[in-house]
Amino acid sequence: MQIIKKILLTILKIQIILILSLSKILTKKLKKKLYITYPKKIYCKYVGSNNKILVSNGKSLAIKTKVGYYLYPLKKTPLNYILDKNFLINKIYNLEENSVDKFFISYLIMENDNEFNIFFDSKTFNLIGWQIKDIYQNLNITYLSSIRKNETINEDLFKIPSRN
Numbered sequence: 001m002q003i004i005k006k007i008l009l010t011i012l013k014i015q016i017i018l019i020l021s022l023s024k025i026l027t028k029k030l031k032k033k034l035y036i037t038y039p040k041k042i043y044c045k046y047v048g049s050n051n052k053i054l055v056s057n058g059k060s061l062a063i064k065t066k067v068g069y070y071l072y073p074l075k076k077t078p079l080n081y082i083l084d085k086n087f088l089i090n091k092i093y094n095l096e097e098n099s100v101d102k103f104f105i106s107y108l109i110m111e112n113d114n115e116f117n118i119f120f121d122s123k124t125f126n127l128i129g130w131q132i133k134d135i136y137q138n139l140n141i142t143y144l145s146s147i148r149k150n151e152t153i154n155e156d157l158f159k160i161p162s163r164n
Contacts, residue, residue, distance in 0.1 A: 003122075004092065004093060006125045007097075009125075011085055011088060014149050014150065015150055017144075017147060017148070031046070031047040031048070033045050033047065037153060037158065038085040039058060040059075040074060040079075041056055041083065050067070055158060056083065057158050058074065058158070061073075077114075078116045078132040078133075081109065081114065082118065091109055100119070102122060103121070103122055104120065116133075118130045128143065128145075129141065129143045
């Protein structure tokens, strides 16, 4: 079976992903717990970094820290595409995959002024990360590890937090 078909079948089977993740923004590495529910929901709690959380309810993206609160329309961010399983399936179906060190398969996606890379494991075909520029044009690379799929999750996690 072609690699693309294996990736597409893997994506189709996933509804929920629970992850321990590592991000790199510029030179700063951050650990986080990440929960993704398709379509377009994410909850991300950064470990040990000023209590930062990032939440999408499918329409809005909130970023809350000890000192700040930011709310954006999800559709204006690259996460709008990364969290949309149907978009990913349709988009990567027509793209050439790039092998990275025989361990990763990547796709460069360009959509509505957003450019990002998405990475899959070359053995399991699981989504294992992405590289985007955030709203402030910082390069943000997210690596996913300790992936658990299709487990029960509390939907309240995806409620946009209050400013307090």
